[in-house]
Amino acid sequence: MTTTSTRPAVFFDRDGVLNHDAGYLFEASKFKWIDGAREAVRLVNEAGYFAFVVTNQSGVARGFYEESDVQALHRWMAEELAAVGAHIDAFEYCPDHPEAVVERYRRDSDRRKPGPGMITDLMKRFPVAADGSLLIGDQERDLEAARAAGIRGLLFRNGNLATFVCEALKLA
Template sequence: MPNRAIFFDRDGTLNVDVHYLHDPADFVWVEGAVEAIRWANTHGYLVIVVTNQSGIARGYYDEAAVQRLHDWMNAELARYDAHIDAFYYCPHHTEGAVPAYTKACGCRKPGPGMILRAIQDHDIDPAASWMFGDSAHDVAAAVYAGVHGVQYTGGSLAACVQDAVRG
């Protein structure tokens, strides 16, 4: 039987949007983010982060910095009996300064590439899964991948997730 997942955008959805966030010292959870993740964990959903990280292409930080931040996020979540099952990020941007990452690609939202890859990697049923993000690009990526898309506009992320999923 395929898995169900709740996908989250990172910046502006799980954490307060600090442009080009890569240092845990600058990380602040949004209201209800930890609770939303823990709720998803305890209700049988895989929790997967899909995030555009153009700061890599722009040369502001490297992929190792993104990995360190994601490891730190999971270490923090473990203190609350919560976890993120997988992280996917797009390091590309057409206006980058690092040639290896300066390109258009299908993984950059609103493209569905990260979500589609996660669906394949984790045997996820898209019709039984949800994507929460703070932009129209996040919702569009979800729709393109066959996942229910919800735009998070503030307030408690836990309430947003529970209200949407419970219908």
């Protein structure tokens, strides 16, 4: 019998945590990193944690942009992070919304926060140790998703994300 070693993860909400929430953001030209965000991801990487992004993207369901736009922005973010020696292990997003104007996205989904689906899907795909894992979000629905997935949720409102992560992971 072989065992896969597990390790904890930090699940980052995107808008309002990694970047300033500009409302239905999909263009790199309008993307503004939160102070310390890239460094926070690098700290998570260096501490041996998985780093994931879990983000509701109802702008797709509302017809404001396409899934390919979300994917392109995430590729751009990955390049920006690589430039400072950081990486995200996986980007997860949920394009669904129960009141979508784009019919194929009109549904209730447990992947849409406050549902835990994006988190639990990642925990199935990667050897994540739930104990010691946490989600950093800026909305109550983020914390609800964390609780439903059985991990700790922390509310980030403003400030320097690297400082917040140091305190959260007790790296200081």
